[in-house]
Structures are given as structure tokens and as C-alpha cells.
Amino acid sequence: MKTTAYILFFILLFSSGKAQQSQSGDARNSISNNFSKQQISAYQNSSLEKFEQFTEYFNLIQETQDSELKDQLKQNIFSLFENPETEIIDFFASNKKITIRQFLNKYQNLNQIIKVISMKSAVSVFQNSWINIYQITNNFGEIITLKQTISFQKEEKKFGKNSKEVWEVKLGKLDL
């Protein structure tokens, strides 16, 4: 019984130490620890350009009848997001959360066009993300305000045989 208690105590001690180590590691890799306000603003601007690219690719999917081009455009959109399963709100219809893959499949032939009215990034920045706010209109001219989490973190990126740690801006969850 005593032995079990000791083992449990050491496991707890070890895991709490690991957690602390991981937290301090996270802090070291936080946005504010690595970039000045001006630099953060430059990367925020890049994230807004990525959202604009998303809308341009999305609108092209609606316009083209070329299925191969549609697939290519979907691949382009996936590369802008964290991954194809990133959840976004179905802002054209039900306001239900669906993945970006489902969203594209659903609307690829419905001639829905996204028109961007305004885009901005929130001033406050979290450890490895920030919020972008967009105003868009749908085909009926309705104004929809969207909030998107943008992730900005260090990742191991592969360049063929080589790889290096780089900071990557990715579009995340999209909400109302």
C-alpha cells in the first residue's frame, strides 16, 4: 500500500514538472515573445490576404464547370486552412458548424458568391492566435459578420529532403 502511494506521488510530481516545462516552452514560442507589434501587424495583414484568397478561390469554384479546376481550387483552399477538417459555420444557410471540406462540397455548384466588404484583425493577440473579423455579403446582399481564429505558430516545414522550423499563418475556425 505504501509502495503504491509513493509511486503515485512520483508520477504526479513528474507529470506536473513536465506540464510546467511544456508551459514555459509554449511561452517561449508565443507570438508576443517572438515578434514586435509591427511584425505581428504584418502577419495579421498576411492572414487577411489569405482570407481574401479563400473567397477568390471559392468564387472561382462557383464560376467554373471544369471539375479538375474545382478540385485544384479546393486543394488551394485546404492549404490556406489548418486542415480540411477545420470547422466553419455554414453562414449561407443553417449556421451549423461543418468542416471546410463539407462546406466546399455543399456549395461547389450552387453559385453562391462571397463578396468581402471589410476585413480587420483584432488588436489583442493570444499565445499563438488572434481573431480576424470580416463583413461579407451573400447573393441576396445580406451583410454577414464573421469571426475567424487565425493560428500563427512555429512548425517543422518540409522542403523536399530538407526541413526547417518556420512560422506559419493558417486560417482556423470560422464563426458568426
Next chain:
Amino acid sequence: MTDIEVFAELKKEVLLNYQKHYPYFSGNWKNFSSKDISQLIDLIEKQQKNTVSEKWIYTHLKPESNEKLPRKDMLDIFSRFSGYSGWDEFHSKIRNSTIESSKVGTPKIYSKNWIFIISAFLILGLGLFFWLRKSEKKEISITNAYSGKEIPKDEIKVYDVTDSIKKNLTVEEKLTIQTEKDSLKIVIESPFYQSKTVNISADKSKTEIQLQPNDNAMAIKAFLSADIKDWETRKKQLNNMLSENTEVILMLKNDLGSEYFNKEDFIKQILIPTNRLKKWKIVEIKNEEEKINFIRIQEE
């Protein structure tokens, strides 16, 4: 020289003579003390057998400037005290020496003026020479070796590599470079053309340079402004011209950050025209075994 000016010279002579007798005195009439006055009166009395009043000295010798010339008999006394037969001799000698010195002095002034004028001209001439050398412009014509079309100056960088040091040269309008040298060795670099080293000699008014285009780089540049048409062909071409290890760096506006693309990401980016691509400008391209393996893009 006026009589008053001659009298001023006499006052200097009187002081010099007084100093011969009283060497410890090193002042002038202003600090000539009452003790000095009484000593001077004694000296004149002793040497000239004449008397001079203290008041006369205060009135005529002590002031820095005189308005009136003293009486002739007093001038004679002080002239004799200074080693002359009288005022007339002192007066004529001082005036003659002044005339002579002015006669001798004039050419000196003239010769000084000439030295000054010649020096000024020399300095101006040298300044003009170096200014003209500095502002010397060499016109160069840089064309595409195949099309013969002139290459825009924002697509090239020109370096002076004389003495093994690579120095950036500013390329001005109409492809002219400004240099202080008569002849120079330049290297022209461009992301879209093969580098070339050229010797520019002094005797040539215009140097014509042809650059061999880097086909792959030219294609990438063209793709950046292409429309959606033929996207599949472009995808195949990009796959062939880019090395598997391709690294693309996008320098964000004002160099505040950078984004990295690998081969796959970059092909996706430039395959489909978007507003973002319109702000991109290729500034550097490197090749490895005839394939592009590095691209640097500047966001404007």
C-alpha cells in the same frame, strides 16, 4: 602722413629712449606713471638743458591720440631727446621712410594678391575637376540577348567589382551609372538573366551589354501575371522547372516578416491568379542542376 601722425611716431621714439634709461619700464603712454613723468622730466633737463612741465606731458604725451600739434620748441626738445637735430629732421625722415616703405610695400601687396588669386583659381580648378569626375556618367545599354529588347532597370543590379570589392552602383534613368573612375569592371546580376562581368573603358561613350535570359525564371515571372487559362499546362511546367527541394521565401511588406512555401505550396499559389500575387515581385532566383531551387519574393 599728417603732422599729428608724425608726432605720434615721435611719442613712440621718446618712449623707446626712456626705456634705454629705465629698462624695467615696458609699458606705453597710457600706463606712464607720475614717477615715470618726473624721471623723464629729469632726463630732459639733464640731457637737453630744458625744462618740461608735468602738465605738458599730461596734455600732449599721455593721451593716446592728439588733436593739436604742440609748439615747435617743445617738438624740437623731444626730437633732440630722441637723437635728432630737431623736429624738422625727425619730420622729414619719418615722412621719407613712410613714402619709401609705401613704395616698397605696394608691389608686396600686389604680389600677395597674385598669390591669393592664383591659389584660389587652383583650388577652384581642382574642385571643378573632381566634381566633373565625380559626376561623370557612363551610359550602358543592357538588352535581352534573344529578343534584343532593353531590360528594365528594376530587373537588374549593377556592381562595381574593381579591387575585388563588390560595390552597388546606382542605375539611373536611361540606364546610366555614375562613377568617379575612367574605366571600371562591373557585374550585372538579375533574377531573370545570367550574371555577366563587363569591363567599361574610358574611350567608349556607350557600352552595349547583352544578357542571356534564364528561361525558367522568365517563365515564373510570366506566371505571376498569367490568367486562369492553361492552368494545367502551367502546373506541368512548374513541376518540371522547380526542384523537389525548392524553398520560396515571401518577404512581407517593409521586410517585417517572411512566409515560406515549399514546391507544392508555391505551385498552388501561382497557379491561380489572385489579388495577392499582383503585389509580388521576384528579387532572387537560384538554380541547382538546371532547376530552380530557391526564389525570393518581395511583397510590395
